[in-house]
Amino acid sequence: MGALSPLGNSVAETWEGMKNGRSGISHIEGVDGLEGFPVSIAGQVRGFDPLPYFKDSKVVRRCDRFEQLAMAAAVMAMRDADLDPEKLQRDRIGVMIGSGIGGLGIHGVNVKALLESGLRRVSPFCIPYMITNMASGMLSIDYGLGGPNMSISTACATSNHSIGEAWRIMKFGDADVMICGGSEASILPIGIAGFANMHALSTRNDDPTTASRPYDVDRDGFVMGEGAGVIVLETLEHAQARGARILAELVGYGLSADGYHLTSPMPEGEGASRCMQMALDHAGLKPEEVDYVNTHGTSTSLGDICETKAIKRTFGDYAKNGLVVSSTKSMTGHLLGAAGGIELLACVMAIQENFIPPTINVFNQDPECDLDVCPNVGRSHQVDVALSNSFGFGGHNASLIVKRFVG
Numbered sequence: 001m002g003a004l005s006p007l008g009n010s011v012a013e014t015w016e017g018m019k020n021g022r023s024g025i026s027h028i029e030g031v032d033g034l035e036g037f038p039v040s041i042a043g044q045v046r047g048f049d050p051l052p053y054f055k056d057s058k059v060v061r062r063c064d065r066f067e068q069l070a071m072a073a074a075v076m077a078m079r080d081a082d083l084d085p086e087k088l089q090r091d092r093i094g095v096m097i098g099s100g101i102g103g104l105g106i107h108g109v110n111v112k113a114l115l116e117s118g119l120r121r122v123s124p125f126c127i128p129y130m131i132t133n134m135a136s137g138m139l140s141i142d143y144g145l146g147g148p149n150m151s152i153s154t155a156c157a158t159s160n161h162s163i164g165e166a167w168r169i170m171k172f173g174d175a176d177v178m179i180c181g182g183s184e185a186s187i188l189p190i191g192i193a194g195f196a197n198m199h200a201l202s203t204r205n206d207d208p209t210t211a212s213r214p215y216d217v218d219r220d221g222f223v224m225g226e227g228a229g230v231i232v233l234e235t236l237e238h239a240q241a242r243g244a245r246i247l248a249e250l251v252g253y254g255l256s257a258d259g260y261h262l263t264s265p266m267p268e269g270e271g272a273s274r275c276m277q278m279a280l281d282h283a284g285l286k287p288e289e290v291d292y293v294n295t296h297g298t299s300t301s302l303g304d305i306c307e308t309k310a311i312k313r314t315f316g317d318y319a320k321n322g323l324v325v326s327s328t329k330s331m332t333g334h335l336l337g338a339a340g341g342i343e344l345l346a347c348v349m350a351i352q353e354n355f356i357p358p359t360i361n362v363f364n365q366d367p368e369c370d371l372d373v374c375p376n377v378g379r380s381h382q383v384d385v386a387l388s389n390s391f392g393f394g395g396h397n398a399s400l401i402v403k404r405f406v407g
Contacts, residue, residue: 001247001345002076002181004069005227006043006332010076014332014342015349018357019378023209023331025223033189039201041208042187043225043333045069055142063129063138064103065226070135070183071142073228073341077179078143081232081244085143088242089176094147095136096166096180097230098158100337100392102132104186135183147175155392156296157255158182159229159340160400164253166233176238181230181341195224198263200300212334213361214297214327215304215369222298225333229341231348240407248348248402252283252387258395265303265391269310272296275397276314276387283401285385287315290323290401292356292386294343297327298334307389308369319371324381326359326374340390344400347386351404356381 003010006024007017017024024043034040050068053075054060060068074097078085085093106123107130113121128134133151140149148169152161159182166178195201202221204211213219239246256278258271265272280287296307312319328346335342350356355378362375384404391397 001080001348002073002230003228003342003345004045004048004073005335005342006045006225009045009048011080011345014345018328018331018346019355021331021358021360021376021378023360025208025211025333027208028187031187034192037192037196038203039192039196040205041211041223043223044187045227059138062125064106065185066099066103066183067129067135067138069185069226069228070097070230071138073181073183073230074139074179077230077232083177083232085145090144091146092176093145094166094169094175094178095139095145095149096152096162096178097135097139098152098162098182098337099132099135099184100153100155100158101184101186101191102153103130104188104191106130108188108190139179153337154396154398155394156334156336156339157390157392157396157398158337160388160390160398161255163231163233163340163344164255164398164400167250167253170233170235176235178233179230180233181228182338183228184336184338185226186336187224187226192224202299210361212299212330214299214330214359215365215373216362217364217366219299219301219304222300222329223333225335227335227338227342229338229345231341231344246405246407248351249405250400251403252279252285252401254278254282254399256397258397260395263393265306267306269306269313271395272307272310272389272391272397273313276310276389276399279387279399279401285401288318288322290385290387291381291383292347292350293323293325294347294386294388295325295327296389296391297329297359299329304366305368308371311371324356324372324374326357328357330360340388340398343388343390344402347388347402350383350386351402354380354382356383
C-alpha cells in the first residue's frame, strides 16, 4: 500500500494518526485567492517532495499536483509490495488510478493565462496533465507497464470503483497485478468555492480540528482533504510464486446507482444497501461475519443519516448489536476521489493489528445515527472482515470487503 494524506506522507504515518485519533485538519496554507471565502480550513498534504518518485524531474514541474500525489503513492505501494516490474511480465501488470476531479490546478492556471494573456500563453502540456487518466498513464510510461490501463471517475466513489474493477479484470484473467486507487488535489479557490456555494462544507473555521464531525448532532458539512491512496492488487498464484507479503484478501465488491438525485442520497439508503449486499454476495459472507465497516461518513447532515439507514437495512439487528463502524474522515477530511484508497488502507490495517480507528469529534451523537461508531477513542477488537463504503455525487455507490488472509 502507498499513501499520502493529511495525517502523513506514508501508510505508517497515516495509520498511526488514525489509531491515535489525531486530526489532520488545519487552516489552509500556500493557496492564494481565498480571501473573503466562508471556508478557510482543509486537510492538506504537507512537506511533500514529489521529485524522488519521478524518473524525469521536468515532468514534476509540468504536471498537476494530483498526478504528483498519485505517482508517489503508487511508487510507495510498489516498493511496499517489493514489486520490481523488470523481473516480471510487464504486459500482465495493469494500472487503474482514478480521480474525482483531476487536474483542477493546471486547468485553473491555464484558464487564467488564456484570459489574461491570450492563446500563446496556454501550455502545450495543459491537456495532457489536466485529464484524469494521466496518473495511470504516467505510471505505466515510467515503468513500462503494458497491462490493462484505465481511469475511473465517479466522484467520491472513484477509488473503490477503481480497486473493484481492477479485481474484476484480474478475475477475468487479463492481468496478474493491478496497481489501483485514487488521487485528488482540489484545495484551490475554484474547488473550495464550488463546494462552499453548495453549502456542503463545514464553516467551523475557528476550530479546524473539530470541524469534521460525522454522526454528531452539530455537524455542519464535510471538510475537504487531498491526498492519494494506492494498493497493489495481485492474484494469489502470482503473489505466492514470487513470495509476496500478503496483507489481506479482497473478497467482495459491490456497486449500484441511487438513480435519485444529483447530490443527495436516497432518504432510506436503498441504493447504498444494494451496494453493500452485492459485496457480501460476491464474498459469500453473512452480514454478521463483518467485524468492521469504514463508513463513507462525510459529516453532512443528510449523508450520515442515510448511510446509517443503509447499514441497518443490510445488517439487520446485527447493525446495532455487534457491528462496529467508524468514519476516518473525522480525522483526514474528505479526500473525494482518493477517499476510498485511504479508507481501504484503514480496513487492511484494522485487520493487521486488530484495532478499530475511532470517529473523533462525537460530542453529542445524533440519535438518528444510532450505531456503535467507535466514538473518539480507537479500540482493540478482533477484525477478520472489514467493509469500506464510498458514495459519490450522481448516486454512485461502491463497497469493498477485505478479509484476513490465511495461507
